[in-house]
Amino acid sequence: MKQAILYLEDGTSFVGQSLATAGDSAGEAVFNTSMTGYQEILTDPSYAGQIVVMTYPLIGNYGVNLDDVESSGVHVKGFVVKEFCRHHSNFRSTQSLIDYLNDNNILAIEGIDTRALTRLLREKGAMKAIISTEDFDPKSLQKKLDALPAMEGSDWVKEVTTKEKYVWPKAEGDPSSQFRVAAIDCGIKFNILRILTNLGCEVHVFPASASAEDLLAIEPDGLFISNGPGDPAAVDYVVETIGQCVGKLPIFGICLGHQLTGLALGGSTFKLKFGHHGANHPVKDMLDNRIGITSQNHGFCVDVDSFKGGNVEIVDVNLNDQTVEGIRHKDKDVLTFQHHPEAAPGPHDAQYLFKYFIEMMEKNTAHA
């Protein structure tokens, strides 16, 4: 174990110990309040460009396994915990978290007062941070942070989107496909693909750069816009693609996909102070008039006021801070959610929302 430092752009630093990976790694520091699901979090592409601080202090307890991955790699820039587990225990585990992080060359730091760090991020907002095992000089670290582009205005989608188009394979027990779905991969989580396939969709996953023609060429029954990292405003090409598809086929979006759709419908987005990253956020779904506990992971948010007088209505609201959690087009088949109905990690309360996508496609194919 080596000494390591976590340095934040406001000049605060925390000293801890690193795992095997050495060097520097910088990103935006955000905290996640989920008590379980670190493997899903690490592999969630939406965390690209970010250093994730786990508020739960004991991480790695159940090791890692081959199934609980949300993408093909680890995307965080760094991982900050109070204490890593040295002896995991779970019947499904195939490897320890420490080995997994080392294998993936992730700079991780432990032995940190993660609660103090979380309180700091809550007060001052998410900020740039750097973990280093070599450079302990504040001035030099500050310089490195200054050189790091801000999250606002950064397109991180291009870093995580698939290079090639592919079709998500069926798993055992999945039904035969009834719908063909084109999915724009802005950093798509596997569980979305698992759920859609299980609901009878054949999901064609496209790179984010795919044009509307590319998507429509496969004659999809519906379009799905995925979650992903970074500032939605910087991903104008996807916004444009969505804009071209609105009205042509049912559209369903999650997280970044929701924000991009919001922009395509004429709304605007803004950056939240420290975002929502956790698995305990209550939302109220006005479509079913029920409250669900949801998984959330976003630093940006659709501005509710930007739709005033337009064709967009709010269908889902965060009960903690009243921010927008879901929008629907009044006339066209467009429905998107800020939170993660696919969970992974987190409660499955909102999984039923996928039914609306299926319903839209059913209705649409019936008409056609």
Added chain:
Amino acid sequence: MPKRTDIKKILLIGAGPIVIGQGCEFDYSGTQACKALKEEGFEVVLVNSNPATIMTDPEFADHTYIEPLTPEFVEYIIEKEKPDAILPTLGGQTALNIALKLFENKILERHNVVMLGADYDVIKKAEDRELFKKAVLKCELDVPKCAFAYTVDEAVEAIKDIGFPAIVRPSFTLGGTGGGIAYNMDELKSIAARGIESSIINEVCIDESIIGWKEYEMEVMRDNKDNVVIVCAIENLDPMGVHTGDSITVAPAQTLTDREYQNMRNASLAIIREIGVETGGSNIQFAINPKDGRMIVIEMNPRVSRSSALASKATGFPIAKFAAKLAVGYSLDEIQNDITKETPASFEPTIDYCVVKLPRFTFEKFPEAKDILGIQMKSVGETMAIGRTFKEALQKGLRGLEIGHIGFDNKLDFKEVADEKVELRLREPNASRIFYIKYALQKGWSLDKIFKLTLIDPWFLYQMKQIFDLENEIVAEIASTGNISDELLRKAKEYGFGDGQLAQLMNISEIQMRTLRKERGIEVVFKSVDTCAAEFEAYTPYYYSTYEQENEATILRKGEKRDKKKVIILGGGPNRIGQGIEFDYCCCHASFALKEKGYEAIMVNSNPETVSTDYDISDRLYFEPLTFEDVMNIIDIEQPHGVIVQFGGQTPLNLAARLNEAGVPIIGTSVESIELAENREMFSKLIQDLGLRQPANGSANTVEETVAIAKRIGYPVLARPSYVLGGRAMKIVYDEKQLLDFIEEAKDVSGDKPILIDRFVDDAIEIDIDAISDGEDTFVAGIMEHIENAGIHSGDSASVLPPPTVSETIIENIKDITCRIAQSLKVIGLMNIQFAVKGNKIYILEVNPRASRTSPFVSKATGVPLAKIAAKIMLGDKLKSFNLSYEYLSGHKHFAVKESVLPFSKFSGVDIVLGPEMKSTGEVMGIASGFGEAYAKSQLSAGQNLFKKGRIFLSVKDEDKRSVVSIAKRLAELGFNLVSTPGTAKVIQSNGIAVEVVQPYDQGAQKLPTLMTLIKEDQIALIINTPSGHDEASQYDMRSIRAAAILHNVPCITTIQGAWAAANGMEARKQKEFTVQSIQDYYRNNLMNGQMAATAT
């Protein structure tokens, strides 16, 4: 949906006395419910037979009934109060069972009362194992193989499919009473027989054994809009097979992936919906096969529980309070989270620390009972510790247990513990298994080996090994460098090592260690419990300690001002026999008094069951072990104006001297006075100086001295170690041999403290008084006459206020003596004195210048809040300003009887006879205009039904033979047929009273019917059996009879005075129907008697 407007008046049912399986967590939930309902403007009617509860304080409900928790008495209350609704889900199994009965007997229907929280069908569905199983299967979830049996034969048949080992559980009991694990046919038969007997519907459930599986609990809440949240997931360190109340448990769940956790969460949601719990909290237990993850649903409680109290304290989410609000119509999103203020209650708490709950056992009180743990709960209390890591929380918890361990320590030398013993103690779950894991580690056993023996998840075992490894590292470093490095010291503190524990490793004193640590700049910090892992600002100052960077206790919260004088109240820690809810009651009152007087009240306690650890009670709450180190850490940061040590029982008192020495300002009676009262020699001198009388006595430090003193005083003597509460190890000894045995036993308890020897005053009336003094004036608030004679621990004997058989002169003398003692001890605050009165002679048995176990009882009986007044006096108020006078009390037109509740049914093999060592877990109060009725009510409340039909059996020791005649006569006049053993029968018959002679049990050729048969045939309504104390051999005869009585639920009276009082009760019942009256009415009536008001509050 907003609040319901169709109901105005709600009857809340409490849980009754503290028993194993139902502790003071239900005072916490009931108090929260009362507050919440009153806040919403409902008229609250409360019934609870337990006077030691905060909830039964007259301010907490509009009409408070301290009456027996039986359907009959609750119906009286319903008739009188005519409530619109009944809320039965906050008073444990007791309240739920009563509600079921009230429904079944159509009492609710007749009086138009609706059930809130859960209705009849829901309770049935959740509690009836067959219905529950059906519901679970309907949710497509898994249950263990199971069958029901109503006879032993049916049980034998069922086991063919299920196989051994199998778990046998009676339906509808609390704490798993009467259940057990059967490994073979013989065990099956005996457990099934016992279980069928103790189930109120004579049903046992026989389950496939899932012993060794991982065990989890989910705390679930649902509202009337079908919103469901999980408040907390708890993982048991002890795997399946040990009752969850006896398990070490951890929050949150540690070894579940998100997928498994969400599966369990989904299952919980499905179950609560399928069962149909309309509103409120429930607890659902799961088992997971560690090999393949197969999840099985074990059971559900459709009500708040011990676990929900724990979950509330562990997360900051007040389940009971919200359950009450949901019950009256609100939905979760309409309720605000108190801690964050901005966010609604419809969320799931997330925590950024680890919580460990450890059970506290009292097997030392029941030497005949084995400390083996199973599915019947045996612990009497618990402590909870919070740390940033499991290791820290575990070690804090172990030292917070106050069982002589100061962490994951080395109390025994592992080399002296045989391998076979370690192996056995690991394999068979028991009260000290965790320490045997340490010995196993010290012996170099592999984790795999320990796992195979204990089946404790390797994650937990490895955490313990990390503590062990660090200890070795420290020892090695000290050995090589003679000192401990900063780095290692800091790490040790982060791992939860106490200063005392490190001092042992370094071979220095705890104080030296503390100084060394402080010199190195290694200081504790405090973190908040905030329900949200710091995501939102917390407004509630609820803290735990850890060793990290930021100290939140010194940061002012938004809107927080700290300009008041601060006073710290030290609580009582885990409940145990002799120190329980009564002291928590006093601590809460201290807090109320401080707030009223404009002080900042700071509570320190480690007991998650209590009201005092509700973050709503004090201005600040520190959830910490009550040890010198942990308390000093808080004092260092808070710099209080004063510390109150006299309300929390022996725990804080034991710290008083060291705190005093460290310069901490103790308020109230001085530490010197407390010590003077405890020190036999100094105290004897004081008594002599005052010209008072004390039984001849002495204190000894060696065996020789002890024997010599006893010889001088003359047998029988009362022997006990000093500085213990609840008569721990106290014994009446009749000869030198017994004395020597006692000395041997007492060594463990008292360590190097002296042994006290008193002449035992036999055949004396024992009197207890509680008084308040300001150092000048003294107010005798209550004089209680014990029903049983001196020699039975005051905590176990029944007592009555005002004293019915003591003369005015004696009472005046007692008051006078009390005032003189208070003055000479300079008591400021509460004081309790025990007297023995024999003829005109008044002996002083004991003086305790602190809150006593009876303080809440006296407060409830008289309406004078003793503890609160005492706290105000400790802050400088004068007694005169409260306008209290004994005449106010003597003007009472009612009697209040306190009766103790004993845990014998939980410890098989333990005789039910009372003695100088306290054994009761709880108490009840009976209140009525006459003594007989009050006594009868107290017996009903304590579960002794004096009004059964059948014959009464009498068998008494020689000393009681004369008194038994008049009792027999009265019982015969009441219409009972009497049966008796030959000796007693002879005496009774010779006085012309008819009695049938029986033998205790079959003695071969005899033709007499045996008592045993009569008991089994349910022909015996009451057993009066007074065992002779000093002849062990003759006692044995009746032991099995008394055990059978417990088994068959036949009330059993073991003192002649108890029999006398019981006869009074039975006569009272015959003379008139019993009535109920709220304590508010009792107090009001007293005022109307023209006596002066107690302007106490």
